[in-house]
Amino acid sequence: MLRYILKRLLIMIVTIWIIVTLTFVLMISIPGSPFNSERGTNENVQANLEAHYNLDKPYHIQYLLYLKSIATFDFGPSIKQPGQTVNDLLGRGFPVSLELGLVTIIVAVISGIILGILAALKHNGILDYAAMSFAVLGISIPNFVLATLLIQELAVNWQIFPPATWSSPAHMVLPVIALATGPMAIIARLTRSTMLEVLTQDYIKMARAKGLSPWKIVVKHALRNALMPVITIMGTLLASILTGTFVIEKIFAIPGMGKYFVESINQRDYPVIMGTTVFYSTFLIFMLFLVDIAYGILDPRIKINKKGGE
Amino acid sequence: MEKILEVKDLHVTFSTYGGTVKAVRGVNFHLNKGETLAIVGESGCGKSVTSNAIMRLIPDPPGKISKGEIIFRGKDLTKLSEKKMRGLRGVDISMIFQDPMTALNPTLTIGTQLKEGLQQHRKISSDAAEVKAIEMMDLVGIPSPKERLKQYPHQFSGGMRQRIVIAMALICEPELLIADEPTTALDVTIQAQILELFEKIQEVTGVSIILITHDLGVVAKIADRIVVMYAGKIIEVGTKREVFYQPEHPYTKGLLNSVPRLDLQGEKLTPIDGTPPDLFSPPAGCPFTARCPFAMEVCDKVYPTGTTLSETHQVDCWLQDDRAKRLLATTAATTAEK
Amino acid sequence: MKIRIGTEASQSTDQVPDDWFNWKKKDKEEAESVARPSMSYWQDAWKRLIKNKLAMLGLIFLILLGFMAIFGPILSPYSVKIQDLPNQYQPPSSDHWFGTDSHGRDVFTRTWYGARISLFVGLMAALIDFTIGIVYGGISGYKGGRTDSILMRIIEILYGLPYLLVVILLLVVMGPSLTTIIVALTVTGWVGMARIVRGQVLQIKNYEFVLASKSFGTKTPRIIRKNLLPNTMGPIIVQLTLTVPSAIFAEAFLSFLGLGIQAPHASWGVMANDSLGAILSGNWWTLFFPAFFISFTMFAFNVLGDGLQDALDPKLRK
Numbered sequence: 001m002l003r004y005i006l007k008r009l010l011i012m013i014v015t016i017w018i019i020v021t022l023t024f025v026l027m028i029s030i031p032g033s034p035f036n037s038e039r040g041t042n043e044n045v046q047a048n049l050e051a052h053y054n055l056d057k058p059y060h061i062q063y064l065l066y067l068k069s070i071a072t073f074d075f076g077p078s079i080k081q082p083g084q085t086v087n088d089l090l091g092r093g094f095p096v097s098l099e100l101g102l103v104t105i106i107v108a109v110i111s112g113i114i115l116g117i118l119a120a121l122k123h124n125g126i127l128d129y130a131a132m133s134f135a136v137l138g139i140s141i142p143n144f145v146l147a148t149l150l151i152q153e154l155a156v157n158w159q160i161f162p163p164a165t166w167s168s169p170a171h172m173v174l175p176v177i178a179l180a181t182g183p184m185a186i187i188a189r190l191t192r193s194t195m196l197e198v199l200t201q202d203y204i205k206m207a208r209a210k211g212l213s214p215w216k217i218v219v220k221h222a223l224r225n226a227l228m229p230v231i232t233i234m235g236t237l238l239a240s241i242l243t244g245t246f247v248i249e250k251i252f253a254i255p256g257m258g259k260y261f262v263e264s265i266n267q268r269d270y271p272v273i274m275g276t277t278v279f280y281s282t283f284l285i286f287m288l289f290l291v292d293i294a295y296g297i298l299d300p301r302i303k304i305n306k307k308g309g310e
Numbered sequence: 311m312e313k314i315l316e317v318k319d320l321h322v323t324f325s326t327y328g329g330t331v332k333a334v335r336g337v338n339f340h341l342n343k344g345e346t347l348a349i350v351g352e353s354g355c356g357k358s359v360t361s362n363a364i365m366r367l368i369p370d371p372p373g374k375i376s377k378g379e380i381i382f383r384g385k386d387l388t389k390l391s392e393k394k395m396r397g398l399r400g401v402d403i404s405m406i407f408q409d410p411m412t413a414l415n416p417t418l419t420i421g422t423q424l425k426e427g428l429q430q431h432r433k434i435s436s437d438a439a440e441v442k443a444i445e446m447m448d449l450v451g452i453p454s455p456k457e458r459l460k461q462y463p464h465q466f467s468g469g470m471r472q473r474i475v476i477a478m479a480l481i482c483e484p485e486l487l488i489a490d491e492p493t494t495a496l497d498v499t500i501q502a503q504i505l506e507l508f509e510k511i512q513e514v515t516g517v518s519i520i521l522i523t524h525d526l527g528v529v530a531k532i533a534d535r536i537v538v539m540y541a542g543k544i545i546e547v548g549t550k551r552e553v554f555y556q557p558e559h560p561y562t563k564g565l566l567n568s569v570p571r572l573d574l575q576g577e578k579l580t581p582i583d584g585t586p587p588d589l590f591s592p593p594a595g596c597p598f599t600a601r602c603p604f605a606m607e608v609c610d611k612v613y614p615t616g617t618t619l620s621e622t623h624q625v626d627c628w629l630q631d632d633r634a635k636r637l638l639a640t641t642a643a644t645t646a647e648k
Numbered sequence: 649m650k651i652r653i654g655t656e657a658s659q660s661t662d663q664v665p666d667d668w669f670n671w672k673k674k675d676k677e678e679a680e681s682v683a684r685p686s687m688s689y690w691q692d693a694w695k696r697l698i699k700n701k702l703a704m705l706g707l708i709f710l711i712l713l714g715f716m717a718i719f720g721p722i723l724s725p726y727s728v729k730i731q732d733l734p735n736q737y738q739p740p741s742s743d744h745w746f747g748t749d750s751h752g753r754d755v756f757t758r759t760w761y762g763a764r765i766s767l768f769v770g771l772m773a774a775l776i777d778f779t780i781g782i783v784y785g786g787i788s789g790y791k792g793g794r795t796d797s798i799l800m801r802i803i804e805i806l807y808g809l810p811y812l813l814v815v816i817l818l819l820v821v822m823g824p825s826l827t828t829i830i831v832a833l834t835v836t837g838w839v840g841m842a843r844i845v846r847g848q849v850l851q852i853k854n855y856e857f858v859l860a861s862k863s864f865g866t867k868t869p870r871i872i873r874k875n876l877l878p879n880t881m882g883p884i885i886v887q888l889t890l891t892v893p894s895a896i897f898a899e900a901f902l903s904f905l906g907l908g909i910q911a912p913h914a915s916w917g918v919m920a921n922d923s924l925g926a927i928l929s930g931n932w933w934t935l936f937f938p939a940f941f942i943s944f945t946m947f948a949f950n951v952l953g954d955g956l957q958d959a960l961d962p963k964l965r966k
Contacts, residue, residue, distance in 0.1 A: 011801075011804050011805055011808065012808065014805050015805050015808035015809060018805065018809065019809065019813075019814075022814070022817060023817065026817055026820065026821045029821055030821060124371075136947060136950055136951060136954075137943075137947070139946065139947075139950055140893075140943045140944070140946040140947035140950055141939075141943045141946075142897055142900055142901070142920075142939075142942055142943065142946075144900075144901075144904055144920070144921070144924070145920065145935075145939040145942065145943060148924055148935060148939075152932075201412055202407045202408070202409060202412040202413040203412060203413055203414055203415040203416075205367065205405075205407060205413075206405075206407060206413045206414070206475070206478070207415075207426075208367055208399065209365060209367065209399055209400060209404065209405040209407075209479075210399065210400035210404075210426065210427035210430065210478070211396045211397060211398070211399035211400035211401060211427065211430055211431060212396075212400075212426065212427070212430055213396065213430075216430070220418075220426070221415050221418070224417050225415070225416070225417055239810045239811065239812070239813075240812075242810075243810075243812040243813070243901070246905065247901065247904055250904075251924070262905055262906075265816065265820065265905050265906060265907065266905075266906050268820070270820075273816075273817070273820055277813050277816070277817055280810065280813060281809070281810050281813055284810045284813075285808050285809075285810075288808055298417075299416075299417065599672070604671075605671070605672040606668065606669055606670060606671055606672055607668045607669070607670050607671075607672050608664055608668035608669055609672065610672065611664075611668060612664055612668075628669075631664075631669070633666055633669040634669055636669075637669050637670070637671070641671070
């Protein structure tokens with residue numbers, strides 16, 4: 001197990017290093033200086049930036065100093081928001097995005113799993129078809145389309161929920177639905193298909209032959225095995241929810257990191273683009289690491305395999 | 311002898327998108343207390359479906375027991391509620407499956423899996439269940455059972471796992487054990503050990519066994535009586551001696567000729583040509599007609615009624631009819647003339 | 649001629665006429681006809697796919713869409729690019745079937761033009777993923793040993809990279825255009841395909857029939873072509889059908905960030921993004937048509953992928 005964790009840890013560090021290096025290559029490969037005054041940067045800010053990125057020094061020194069600043073969690077100043085550092089923006093925006101993301105993932109996982117299990121247990125029944133039609137629609141409709149539809153219908157036409165901003169639980173409803181539907185659909189489909197596969201396994205037949213009740217068979221024997229694949233895709237889902245927040249925050253005018261990030265792309269505010277990318281990537285890669293560890297703990301077969309060095 | 315189980319005119323059908331499969335078509339047999347009955351046949355002949363029907367484990371839909379009775383200790387199992395049936399499964403009737411690699415849940419310790427049947431049916435403390443589990447592990451020959459209860463299935467070899475599955479099936483001391491191809495997935499040497507284990511547990515517990523197999527070697531070793539199934543029908547029944555030494559149905563003969571035997575060295579093995587009929591639309595007559603070397607016109611048209619050869623030996627074949635015997639005799643005479 | 653008499657087994661033996669007791673004429677054809685007609689893997693899969701109504705709906709939609717993407721812009725009298733500001737926001741009518749947008753351009757024409765771009769992005773991304781994935785995964789799985797473990801380490805690391813963030817980063821540097829979008833989408837996109845190919849190859853390479861061809865001295869490329877490929881295609885085809893919609897979605901997402909195809913060209917993503925505000929002012933058609941076609945195309949690829957998965961995996965047969 002320890003070996004397994006160490007190996008994952010090493011992979012995590014290498015991946016983060018690649019992202020950091022990529023952002024550095026991005027900076028130096030932009031024609032001209034990314035921070036020059038043509039882009040409307042005032043001189044004061046420009047001086048700050050050049051100092052932060054050590055632009056007067058040769059590339060390899062710049063690179064090492066850049067690595068050092070990332071390691072100390074210092075992403076430098078913003079170009080377009082004078083007097084603000086990327087850290088300031090992250091400090092303000094990330095908690096909001098995290099809240100949106102967390103609520104979304106909880107909603108998506110719980111409803112997706114319930115939907116998937118119901119569909120599998122009523123295989124080929126009306127409930128199965130209904131749940132799966134819903135899931136296919138959920139996968140097919142892009143979140144920005146769904147978000148617009150929700151605003152149009154539930155906020156503007158029916159005025160049930162507020163259309164924008166982020167100040168009360170009622171404000172959360174529409175953005176969370178828009179963001180959670182896709183991942184929920186994916187989880188529901190995956191849960192259903194693995195559940196169906198697990199239910200045909202001999203150990204389920206064996207459990208039935210022992211006279212266990214259907215409820216006990218589902219909870220004790222099927223569910224745990226059926227949820228394993230769901231855990232493996234959690235990393236990917238987190239990534240898609242996180243990138244989804246960019247779109248959703250912009251549409252619903254939620255003051256999260258995603259909104260700042262989209263603005264920074266439109267304005268070519270490179271330090272914010274780089275800082276956010278590094279920060280979010282690190283966050284995601286760390287989550288992926290946690291998912292791998294969780295999987296190792298939940299599946300007893302992995303411990304042995306990894307101890308023997310695969 | 312006391313009959314513990316009697317199956318009468320059992321029909322099982324499966325509805326699929328291509329039509330209805332008549333998997334079992336009017337099967338009659340019984341099981342005496344304490345004996346081992348083997349059900350033999352090719353894959354798809356309905357032997358596993360029959361055993362699942364006894365356990366009422368046919369997935370419904372698409373499967374269905376469309377007709378017939380399964381009498382176990384005076385009660386018709388086909389009429390029991392699912393809840394009552396659940397009280398019977400694992401307690402009075404147990405089942406073992408083909409592949410021990412998949413019959414155990416990989417994410418639960420074998421201790422948990424052994425004990426859960428007991429805890430489901432008997433009001434028993436976890437400690438008492440553990441004592442019983444250890445006792446069963448000991449019975450099926452697993453060394454240091456106390457420690458091994460905490461282990462997971464992947465930490466056991468195939469043979470060991472099948473022993474655990476057997477222990478699991480026997481933990482509530484059932485009267486009837488159905489073993490569906492219990493040795494097929496195992497190495498030959500392990501197979502022999504598992505068969506010996508079956509003999510031992512029958513001696514110790516007196517359990518009656520229905521053994522589903524296509525392996526005549528297994529049958530020869532432990533069966534008392536044999537049921538031969540073909541295309542959803544029982545075509546011949548007899549004691550082991552009768553079926554092995556006086557087979558009457560051409561299919562049974564073919565089956566025996568297609569297996570290598572140590573006592574008949576130098577004889578040529580003859581496979582049975584062709585494949586079993588499609589059970590979407592089974593033939594009106596004998597289903598073996600298309601592959602039978604002695605096929606007559608009547609075989610296609612009418613299914614033969616059973617002929618009783620001895621108290622224990624029955625066969626469904628038109629060759630038992632006097633007119634067929636005359637035909638055989640004339641044919642033999644004409645070939646001799648030539 | 650077959651005579652069915654009563655129900656089976658209910659017949660008394662005496663009622664059976666004597667002249668039926670004659671040897672049946674050995675009819676070879678009949679013995680063979682008993683067996684079900686044998687079909688090749690692909691024929692069988694195709695038959696199962698046709699039975700899946702939803703998948704066929706998806707397939708037909710995609711064929712029609714492909715046709716309209718090619719001929720739609722030609723058939724229409726309007727141009728994709730030329731603006732006609734006096735005619736902005738015309739609702740759907742006999743002149744403009746899908747209405748006009750904020751610049752007075754015909755939405756019908758732009759929708760098919762957008763289909764061209766979106767499908768091109770999706771198909772190119774799938775094709776490039778497929779090529780790299782097959783080569784990489786094939787080598788990794790087939791060679792095994794050291795090569796495999798090195799190649800797999802690389803994949804594990806790439807797999808950890810957040811796909812869309814990397815794409816965004818690349819497009820910020822390279823500047824958005826059709827080519828750079830496709831390049832950015834495939835830089836890490838092939839990893840999934842390579843994993844699947846490797847898995848399939850590993851599973852199959854130890855099958856007896858491969859060992860058999862090996863022992864006959866067949867050369868490696870021939871083994872790959874004749875034995876491995878046909879047997880690994882199922883999951884790969886499924887992955888392909890799922891790559892296309894995810895690339896189309898990614899392109900729409902990038903348009904939303906201002907990193908998509910640039911005006912005056914139009915992809916569905918660009919059209920939808922341009923119209924997000926328009927819907928609130930009641931000009932629903934400008935958003936509806938591109939959004940509908942993105943959604944329905946994703947839907948079509950998804951149900952087709954599902955259908956193929958069921959059709960190509962005999963284990964899933966019911």
